[in-house]
Amino acid sequence: MSPSLTCTSLSFAWPDGTPVLTGLDIAFSPGRTGLVGANGAGKSTLLKLIAGELTPSGGTVRVAGEVGYLPQHVTLDTSLRVDEALGIAARRAALHAIEAGDASEEHFEAVGDDWDVEERALATLGELGLGHIGLDRTVGELSGGESVLLRLATLLLRSPDVLLLDEPTNSLDLYARRRLYAAVASWPGILVVVSHDRELLELVDQIADLRSGEVTWYGGTFTAYEEALATEQEAAQRMVRAAEADVRKQQRELADAQVKLARRQRYGRRMSEEKREPKIVMGARRRAAQESAGKHRILHEERLADARERLDEAAEAVRDDDEIRVDLSYTAVPPGRDVLTLRDLELPYGARIDGVLDVRGPERLALIGRNGAGKTTLLRTIAGELTPAAGEATAHVPLRFLPQRLDVLDGESTVAENVARFAPKATVNRVRARLARFLFRGARADRKAATLSGGERFRATLAALMLAEPAPQLLMLDEPTNNLDMASVRQLTTALESYEGALIVACHDLPFLDSLGITRWLLLENGKVKETTREALDGTA
The missing domain is CATH 3.40.50.300 (P-loop containing nucleotide triphosphate hydrolases)
Known part of the structure; x- marks a missing residue:
């Protein structure tokens, strides 16, 4: 089945x-x-x-x-042990006992028909790049x-x-x-x-x-999904525009009907005042006119209500995944200006950069390497959180570091209060105006940081760092897309499009790095940092 x-x-x-x-x-x-x-x-x-x-x-x-x-x-x-985590320890022990000459029935029962369990386990580990760890670690x-x-x-x-x-x-x-x-x-x-x-x-x-x-x-695939969604949203936007036009039309027709009704009422009053017709005739004419006008008005009101309902239905089909749109021109770094110098830098845990590595102007660097290679350590050393074992890391412009842990914010303070800490000279109105561009509008800016979702917390942390004073002209991000949904990744990408300073991003998400317009690729491997190319990374296995 x-x-x-x-x-x-x-x-x-x-x-x-x-x-x-x-x-x-x-x-x-x-x-x-x-x-x-x-x-x-x-x-x-x-x-x-x-x-x-x-x-x-x-x-x-x-x-x-x-x-x-x-x-x-x-x-x-x-x-x-690895074999215990894999759930094969008992069968493996029974196999080894049988191979050693112990023919106890319990060992055969433990193995069952799974005589190649050890080989399968090692093959599976090998397929996932874990062949080097073995089963006994x-x-x-x-x-x-x-x-x-x-x-x-x-x-x-x-x-x-x-x-x-x-x-x-x-x-x-x-x-x-x-x-x-x-x-x-x-x-x-x-x-x-x-x-x-x-x-x-x-x-x-x-x-x-x-x-x-x-x-x-x-x-x-996801690409096909995005294309289909874009087509749907274009159609939905057209439906909204058509529904909005229909609402305006029905509003005009209702207004015209109300004007005509008012004219009839004035005419009826004038005729009554001038007593040009018998009272019984005028009364019948007035009742007929009111009834006709009432039906006319109700008809137009119903049409307007229907048009508004269609507009609401059309609007519901349009997604409101807002994008961050900010002007960060004050973060600009002139081309060629020194931003960062790393000279014979040895990190606290062994990795090193031989000679001089310079970052200039609005360069965008991607930092690639295996887990544990030292990428986070390098960023923390540049940020001044760690002391290098040797050499020096010199930032020539204001810098900010967004860590993986997102522990920059005070959980008991509101979003607005957190941003104000990084920009103490900014007025309350200025802080709120800036936060609105990061999609924290009105009451959302008054929420405590501890109550935010993962995506919201990331957005608030990004806002605090990018809106800081002095403006960061070097921004360093450590695995920024972890735990973000697609909408949040798009919001991050659009925010960084507005950023005009130098950028260093440690990340394993190549499509995301491609979207940032990376100008230099650095590979941290075997304890050393070296320049590489995007094409070389495509061949990485």
Whole structure:
């Protein structure tokens, strides 16, 4: 029987009563599905409901086959050996006992028919680039990205019928991502992936767009989805314009009807005052006129109400994914001006830059390298948070650093108060006017930072750094797209388009880096930083 996954009238609310999903109907058939939607739409919640991690408040989840689930935040017991994390330790121990001559029945029962489990495990690890770790090391010896791949290897060994992946590339470097892409591309059953990784979403067969509690399906990859969505939005905008024109027309006709009614009433009063006709005739004429005028007015009022209803329906089809649009000309750096000098720099944990590396003018640098290579350490050293082991890092312009942890904001202060801390001389009105351009308008600017969603918190942190005084002419970002939905990534891209200073971005998301107009590519590898090219990175495996 082929695997299937169906959710019927599925509902879920948090303990405080906040609804997440209400009466959702969705079905997945064999193939790869990309599940997209804004932060807070319920994507991760839906995967947890399917995986049995959460209990629905209503409706049902029916699965034909076994479910494997890779959560967004992978946590493994660091004391476990790799074979224990893979779930094969007992079978492996039994195999080794049998090979050593112990023919106890319990060992044969433990192995069952899985005589090649060790070879399969090593092959799966090798396919994911983990062949070097072996089966006897502990999880605590692995990096965060390797832990994610190990959890994926566990799922691949089980070969579940339904595989659920929630932001699987967040902790993966460029090399590990390529391994995961290959595993996804060859998956034979049902696969549902929640991701903002464009390259990953280019591997799916269809897109499920979760928005306002409903799912809309689009065939093809993410590019096909974007093209179809753009066509839909153009049509929706045309419908809105046509509906707006109809409303204006109905308003004019209603106004004309009201003017005609007023004229008839004045004429009737004048005739009555002049008593040109018998009273009984004038009364009948007045009643007939009022009845006719009333029907005419009601007709136009109904037409106007219908036109407004059509306008509301048309407007609902238009997405309101606002974009950040800001003028940051005060961040401009003249071409050729010295921005940053790194001279014989040795980082606290061993990586180094031999000789001199200069950054000048409004250059845009991408910093690439494996997890643990030292990218974050380099950025923190440039920002002055760490002291170099040797050499020097000299910034010639004001700089700001956006860390992965987004711990720049004070959670108990409002968004406006946080931004004011970075621009103490700015007036309240100036701070709020600037925040409005980062989509924090009115009461949104008065929310405490601790209550913000991941995407909102990132946007508030970005606003605080980019609106700081003095204006940052060197901006450094460390894995800025982690945990952001597609709309937030687009907002970040448009904000950085307005930024006119120098930019250094440590990131594994190549399509995002391409969108920034990177001018130089730096590769941190084997403890050293060297210049590379975008084309060379395409061949990275």
